[in-house]
Amino acid sequence: MARQFMKGNDAIIVGALAAGCRAYYGYPITPASEIAQAAARHFPALGGVFIQAESEVSAINMVYGTAGMGIRTMTASSSPGFSLKQEGLSYCAGAELPCVVVNIDRGGPGLGNIAPEQADYFQVTKGGGHGNYRLISLAPNGAQEMCDLTVHAFELADKYRNPACIMADGITGQMMEVVEIPEADELKHDHSDWCVDGTPGTRKNLISSIVLDPEELEQHNLHMDRKYKEIEANEVLFEKYKTEDADLVVVAYGVVSRIVYSTVDAAREAGMKVGLLRPITIWPFPTEAIRSLIPTAKHFLAVELSTGQMVEDVRLAVEGHRPVHFYGRCGGVVPSGMELEEQYRNILEGGTES
Numbered sequence: 001m002a003r004q005f006m007k008g009n010d011a012i013i014v015g016a017l018a019a020g021c022r023a024y025y026g027y028p029i030t031p032a033s034e035i036a037q038a039a040a041r042h043f044p045a046l047g048g049v050f051i052q053a054e055s056e057v058s059a060i061n062m063v064y065g066t067a068g069m070g071i072r073t074m075t076a077s078s079s080p081g082f083s084l085k086q087e088g089l090s091y092c093a094g095a096e097l098p099c100v101v102v103n104i105d106r107g108g109p110g111l112g113n114i115a116p117e118q119a120d121y122f123q124v125t126k127g128g129g130h131g132n133y134r135l136i137s138l139a140p141n142g143a144q145e146m147c148d149l150t151v152h153a154f155e156l157a158d159k160y161r162n163p164a165c166i167m168a169d170g171i172t173g174q175m176m177e178v179v180e181i182p183e184a185d186e187l188k189h190d191h192s193d194w195c196v197d198g199t200p201g202t203r204k205n206l207i208s209s210i211v212l213d214p215e216e217l218e219q220h221n222l223h224m225d226r227k228y229k230e231i232e233a234n235e236v237l238f239e240k241y242k243t244e245d246a247d248l249v250v251v252a253y254g255v256v257s258r259i260v261y262s263t264v265d266a267a268r269e270a271g272m273k274v275g276l277l278r279p280i281t282i283w284p285f286p287t288e289a290i291r292s293l294i295p296t297a298k299h300f301l302a303v304e305l306s307t308g309q310m311v312e313d314v315r316l317a318v319e320g321h322r323p324v325h326f327y328g329r330c331g332g333v334v335p336s337g338m339e340l341e342e343q344y345r346n347i348l349e350g351g352t353e354s
Helices: 008-018 033-042 056-067 079-084 086-094 121-125 143-160 170-174 214-234 254-269 287-291 310-318 337-350
Strands: 003-007 023-026 049-052 073-078 099-105 136-138 163-169 176-180 238-241 248-251 274-279 281-283 299-304 324-328
Touching: 003 008, 008 033, 008 099, 008 143, 008 170, 008 176, 023 033, 023 056, 033 049, 033 073, 033 170, 049 056, 056 073, 056 079, 056 086, 056 099, 073 079, 079 086, 079 099, 086 163, 099 143, 099 170, 121 163, 121 281, 136 143, 143 163, 143 170, 143 176, 143 214, 163 170, 163 254, 170 254, 248 337, 254 274, 254 299, 254 337, 287 310, 299 310, 299 337, 310 324, 324 337
Parallel strands: 023 049, 023 073, 073 099, 099 163, 136 163, 248 274, 248 299, 299 324
Antiparallel strands: 003 176, 136 281, 238 274
């Protein structure tokens, strides 16, 4: 297997091409611009399509059209650009079109800055656009996962006919690491039972997100709800690190989880029993994995690059059985290991909620 030193953003495109994606539509925005740059370089060279759209709104609607042809397709942006895609994402979900969208988070709200943040968590995991829909959402914490989880996102999108999202912070997009390049997917993805690709067999198919009859729309919503329950039951991904005997379980994802790894080891050396639970899918959220730690853990701590968003899902999982603390930095500020170790000590010695 080939190995190459690359940015996380470039690894996204490596994974997409390995997954058989051959159409990219996007608009450049820092800190996600390398994704479009890599797509422009590689997609046409492999017989695919790259279009720099005139706007993020145009890009997501191009994705809608190409996904409707049964072709694996994607787009990528950063926080304000991702916001502009929300109506189109709702259309894709309503029409049950598989596609992959990438959001490389930067500081907000508004134009904010180009530094890393995780404050798009609500937007990505709670819908973002209008209506009863969910995005399958994966949160890589390094360049290898940027590649591998992109492959997985396309598989999940096809399996459930639903948009899937890669949500990463600006650091993960910009960091450079060695990536093992996966073998290309040579499988033909047969979507002729629902797509419209111009062949006689697909002319009977209809792709639309409009259902004017209220009772029909209710049934469509209930159908999608059953699909989402199936995803929640079968597609949760997470990682545990030294949680078996932990008095304090830290819940963190993305680049923050990488900092927590080292601080868990340092805390253990200092006599503090700390462990990490890392959500890899942030929707579906690893609720049951957190609940399984309630009998042994005395405290939970959510650490995020925000003023507190994922912490709400942690609290819902714990259901009041244990204290849930929160520590966050925002605006592009990333917590240091020393900051986190001080938080651990304060919680374990004082037991007070943050």
